[in-house]
Amino acid sequence: MIRGNILNVFTGEVYPAEITIKSGIITCVKKIEGDFDGIIIPGLIDAHIHIESSMLTPSFFAKAVVPHGTTAVVTDPHEIANVWGLDGINFMLNDAEKVPLRLSFTAPSCVPATEFETSGADIGPDEIDILLEKEEIVALGEMMNFPGVINGDPQVMAKIASAKRHRKPVDGHAPLLSDGELCSYVSAGISTDHECSSLEEALEKRELGMKIMVREGSSAKNLEDLISAGGDFLVSDDKHPQDLLEGHLDYIVKKAIKLGMDPVEAIKMVTINPAEHYSLNMGAISLGRVADFILIDNLTSFNVKKVFIGGELVAENKSALFDASHQDQSNSIALEKLEPSDFRIQASGNEAIVRVINVSDGQIITSESEARIQIINQDLVPDTSLDVLKISVIERHGKSIAFKNKEGSADRESLNNNNNNNNNRLENLSNLCTAFVKGFDIKEGAFASSVAHDSHNVIVIGTDNQYMSQAVNTLIENKGGLVAISKNGKKSLKLPIAGLMVDDDVEIVSSKLQELHNMALEMGCSLESPFMTMSFLALLVIPQLKISDKGLFDVSKFEFVDVIKKIIN
């Protein structure tokens, strides 16, 4: 039995009440007389987040966010599904079972993201159907393949049809889509969007009946622009470890209130609205719903004092009252140690004109430039004076080896032809592509990471083949994660779980990440988040020039292009 001032999200009223709970379910809410401190509101629900963005396993993520009032998340396990497929989703479920945070999932709709890369799994319409049958899968996840929707791609349409058959909603992802194309997209039955970046965009989508997820995460921050859009949800989409230290949904609601949003409206966007949309038995202090609620100081400063899940006090004064659990997981980096020579870009001649991927700080869009590069010992070499570094993506799911078994005697040459590019390959037939990148400005050393959207192959940027192989080999030893290496030594953030996450406290992960950022700065790189910027260079659906394990990729042409434009003798 709990007593206090409660917020009724159905009526918007606040009144003193007594909440009776049985087996974690609210069985009675009775108005009483009394003078209480603070207000009890329903537990906060993030309607759209990729937990993997926190680099924490679900249970350590829970330990980080529950003290901030988050009692449930609808998470799209898109990242881990690209590595481990359905097993990855089961891992997330099992890991979260030991902590009170409630996890619901969307079935990741776009795995792999494209056919131009090697992912760890392929989730087709049949797998989607299996997933949507499960109670914990509450929707079809964000449909990023909007060209597929617009053109009526049979695989895409089969996935959407499966969701309709299961009476589950389809989440959207349609940045800047508008007019006729947006019409086709919405017509297919996609009901939410979290990619609006301007008020105009949000209003157009809302007018068409889409529910608007106003996003305020670590990468994209749209709240200020969309505050007057009349959105339906407040979501984070992604949340990096450092940002989790200052809060999660409580941070967003606080900001919304400061920006002038009615507090009750803001609270509804993270309680009853997501609960209703995804048919979750929560989101209100009301009968028959789970007893998930939080005590805040008041509706203006919105400080979370206590958190209850299933009627149990699970966090108080910003500390979790439960432990996260550790998990043994198989190594997901299916790679043998590499040699410096593996990073050679083989060519005869003196110099070459090459394509270069140009990055800008804080942007996931790249541009293409060209550079004149020396050929030494039949290898194209980076030019740090021009900030033209080498970048490689190396298949790490063990799929290329499977390819060898299947084909019998595929050799390096046939693979090269097959992949429509002229880059070098590992002898063990893991796919590896090397090209050039500009914007990182490392003077001597390399960065490597096993977080590289969306297939999460190993990505490495370096000033020479030696540093690149050292960085990747350290990553392999670490079973995944982030590595920075220079003449002064090396720093790592180990992410041994699927190469994406670690079972450790957010404070520790944040501080290691900070050390990596500091080291990057010492190495000459002044990007705000060099590893995050690097992680998007393999994302083939965002323009302009990108790289996968299979080749250098021109997003506009939607085809592979050669690294070398011209050889100069």
Added chain:
Amino acid sequence: MIRGNILNVFTGEVYPAEITIKSGIITCVKKIEGDFDGIIIPGLIDAHIHIESSMLTPSFFAKAVVPHGTTAVVTDPHEIANVWGLDGINFMLNDAEKVPLRLSFTAPSCVPATEFETSGADIGPDEIDILLEKEEIVALGEMMNFPGVINGDPQVMAKIASAKRHRKPVDGHAPLLSDGELCSYVSAGISTDHECSSLEEALEKRELGMKIMVREGSSAKNLEDLISAGGDFLVSDDKHPQDLLEGHLDYIVKKAIKLGMDPVEAIKMVTINPAEHYSLNMGAISLGRVADFILIDNLTSFNVKKVFIGGELVAENKSALFDASHQDQSNSIALEKLEPSDFRIQASGNEAIVRVINVSDGQIITSESEARIQIINQDLVPDTSLDVLKISVIERHGKSIAFKNKEGSADRESLNNNNNNNNNRLENLSNLCTAFVKGFDIKEGAFASSVAHDSHNVIVIGTDNQYMSQAVNTLIENKGGLVAISKNGKKSLKLPIAGLMVDDDVEIVSSKLQELHNMALEMGCSLESPFMTMSFLALLVIPQLKISDKGLFDVSKFEFVDVIKKIIN
């Protein structure tokens, strides 16, 4: 392509637009410039109606309501299911298929209503599960058995669990339920209520998270009392043929606007709100939804000018542009002709003190009184001077005969004992119970009807056995319906389809009903709707004294009671 001012229910705005339609679906809505008359709003949806209350088959019901702007109904086929079970629901579906009105169904949750009567079918948890699997069944129908919910009756809970499994909502029916009992009812997962009769009741239910269906039908009119409750839907529940002449949802919306409701709010309650709640792809002039919309003159007078369903003009100037269809249906009145002696209440002695069912005009609640009655030729006879008439309910589903086959040699006496009452029985073993009723004030003659909630057995009220048998025999000849008989002749409204409906135009049915009402008045009966009042006398779940084919029933005791309290010699 249709152009005009459209109402966007997502934003509440009205603007000129061009609607593009392909295969009945809206594929584009484009803002344009232009000066147009009237406003196009989404087609109206009744979230809760029993079509059978109109006495019209679905297709003739469609012909009556579509010109008033109704393009879809969520109908609870509770009445026909009590007669024909699942076949009845299929009949409704098939009959409606030939007309443009869209029918969705709820699975009737309480068939039969009690175990103290003989219905034509029994819909248990297994049948509910089969029904809920179907796409056209969008919810579990109104859960009238609230004691069953509160006490956790396993059959009731199994039906609710089936709805949850199918991710379909459960409709409520909880008149005057409050406090702890209401808590239990809502806790079970029941999400709507259409039985609120006071603002206080509606606010209590809303506070608990129930969606409020504000009802304004032919029997119950709650709009005026609930106008400020912040309800979610406007519904009719039932609509008698005469009332359909003046409108359906258009009538309710018009009244709501007159009472001060914001027109856009009122429109949402009969468009997007029911569409969202029951996951119907309609309710907005928006992409991917069916092209069901209506042209009204303006948001104040709310006169429906044109009606489009699936992009086709289906009604104009209050006339349907389609034909309703006729259906051959088997006779649902499984009865042989009766003799006057079948209505005898056998007793020795000179007089008897008997229980009398007292009716009040416009009420479905009865009270119990007693009367001193003469015994002539060992038969208790009515006393018109006291307005104490005979009333009988006769099983008409052929189930009692099945009972004979099963039991072999069940005779009248054993049946009487079995049923805990001392009334007479038909030799052919159809159940028949005769008792006394006060309030109809017929001076000479009888009324008979095959509409008698909820089992819809034949009910008859008369001044002597002769008239009663004549009325019932006419009803049998007519294959069901309403009959009035007096010394001046007889009038009928034939309802040959399940004894509940007729495939005829609303104008004709209304005029026949009016003739019956006129004749009733001539016979001395001044009740406003004598046949409706009679139809509720077999409804065993509404207090106080009621009658079924199995006996006279005390609703408070929830058991059968004797007709004769005392014999006077």
